[in-house]
Amino acid sequence: MSNQLVRKDIIYPELSYKIIGILFEVYNELGFGYQEKYYQKAIEAAFTKLGVKYKSQCSYLIRFNGKLVGRYFMDFVIEDKIVLEIKIGDYYAHRNFNQVKGYLHATNYKLGILANFTSSGLKYKRVLNIK
Numbered sequence: 001m002s003n004q005l006v007r008k009d010i011i012y013p014e015l016s017y018k019i020i021g022i023l024f025e026v027y028n029e030l031g032f033g034y035q036e037k038y039y040q041k042a043i044e045a046a047f048t049k050l051g052v053k054y055k056s057q058c059s060y061l062i063r064f065n066g067k068l069v070g071r072y073f074m075d076f077v078i079e080d081k082i083v084l085e086i087k088i089g090d091y092y093a094h095r096n097f098n099q100v101k102g103y104l105h106a107t108n109y110k111l112g113i114l115a116n117f118t119s120s121g122l123k124y125k126r127v128l129n130i131k
Helices: 013-030 036-050 094-107
Strands: 054-064 067-078 082-088 111-118 121-128
Touching: 013 036, 013 082, 013 111, 013 121, 036 054, 036 067, 036 082, 054 094, 067 094, 082 094, 094 111, 094 121
Parallel strands: 082 111
Antiparallel strands: 054 067, 067 082, 111 121
16 A cells, blocks of 8 residues: 555546646746746647647537527636636736636536746646535
C-alpha cells in the first residue's frame, strides 16, 4: 500500500493538479502582460504536448421552454469534466466567479477552475458545482 495520502474530498484531483501545473508552466514561460488569447494558445499547446483532451471556446446553448435565449463560450472544457476560464488582471472580479458558476450550472460539470494571470504570478480558484 502506498504511503501517499489520497484525498477523497477533492473533485478530480489528478486532472486538476495537472491543469494547474500547466497554468504555472505557461505563466513561468510567458510572464505577465500578454492578451488572454496568447495565454490560451500557450495552454492549448501544453495540453496537446501532454495529451490532455480539451475543447477550446466551447459553445453551449441556453434554452428556456425550448427557445434559444443565450449562448455561453467557455475558454476550455477539459476531458469533458472540468471548465477552465482564464483571465488577465490583478484581482478576481465577482462577475468572473458568477460566469464560471453559470457555466457549471448550464453544463452540470462539477468543477471549474478560474485562473488569473497577474503581475505577481498565477492565481487560481477552484469553483464547485455541488447540489
